[in-house]
Amino acid sequence: MIKKFLYSQKVAPYVFVLPFILVFLVFWVLPLGSSFGMSFQKIQLGQEADWIGLANYEKLMGDGIFLKAVMNSAIYMLLTLLILIPFPMLFAVLINNKFMWGREFFKSSFFFPALTSVVVAGTIFRLMFGEMEGSLINSILGWFGVEPVKFLKGQVTGFIALVALATWRWTGVNMLYFLSGLKNIPDDYYEAASIDGASAFQKFTKITMPLLKPTTIYVITISIYAGLAMFIESMMLWNGNNSPKNIGLTIVGYLYRQGIEKNNLGYAAAVGIVLLAITMIINLTQLKLSGMFKKED
Known part of the structure; x- marks a missing residue:
């Protein structure tokens, strides 16, 4: 009876998706619900939780350090999007070229x-961007007569180091994501475009970019999450969670x-929510x- 039930065509799809549903419920929905409830309470280890309503959220809106953290995360996300979308796509196109040598x-x-x-x-990057004259980046700048820079003590220079680490x-x-997307584009399209006299730039803008749209959207989506998280x-990079002036x-x-x-x-739960x-909001908007x-036609 049980075997007949499991092998039923109506039941089989639900059996296959059941592991995902269980994992989703246990490791995402339940923690999210618990965190949402905690965000309305004052909770400290060793003390009884007190219900305080929206007090944590009201405090967040007036918390200058939290707003600074939001701004830092937003700037980091935007900078990484500007670098880690176009350049990996370009590198993927170059490596995917049949005339490219040493692609592996x-x-x-x-x-x-x-x-x-x-x-x-x-x-390694903390040492590279160190403030000493002998650090790697300052040594390179010294070749051009530039005085040593205290990279990790300034807002702009600190982000240069942080984005450099992310880029590296x-x-x-991201390049491998785009390479996988390029593999799904038939060569016939490029051959037809070549016959019509299309340039390499026209092939890229009229064929490659439009057909890479699903891959690009996926990379943007995960990059937004990675940037904010x-x-x-x-x-x-700052050897702890206390950078100068919270830069x-x-x-x-x-x-x-x-x-x-x-x-x-x-309060931390409210920050997480x-x-x-x-x-x-950002991902759904994009x-x-x-x-x-x-809806497809």
Whole structure:
């Protein structure tokens, strides 16, 4: 009876999706619901939770440090989008060219940084962008007569180091996404365009970019989330969660500060809910503008 039930054509689809549904409920819906409830309470370890309503959210809106963290995360997200979308796409197109030599070498070289631990990468970049004259970047600047720069003590220079780390780590990953998308574009389209006299630029703008739209939207979506959720890179670059004047503080960093360092779990939960709301609003907006929610004819 049970075997007949499981092998039923009506039941089988639900059996296959059941593991995903269970994982989704246990590791996403339940924690989200719990966090949402916590955000309306004052919770500290060792003390009884108190219901305080919207007090945590009202406090957030007037919290200058939180607003600074939101601005830092937004700037970081925008900068990484401006770099980690067009350049990986360009590199993917170049490597995918049939006349390109050593393509496997370049694929491996670009992807290798993603295999490096973020702790190791952050430590290396902290040393590279150190304020001492002998640090790598300052040594290079010294060749051009530029005085040593205290990169990690300034807002602009700090973001240069942070974005450089992100670019080094994630360019190869996004490039592989675009390479997989390029594999789905038939060569016949390019051959027909060549017969019609289309230039390489015209092929890229009229064939490659439109047909890469689904891949591009996917990369943008995950890049928005990654940009707003960035934390470990900043923590390793500044060797802690307390950068000078909070120039490297992110939303997740502020959540960690409130929840772990200050034992203010209810307030930290409110920060997490706001982060989720910001991420969802931005992603749903860009998906709407890109036409992903339009009904197909």
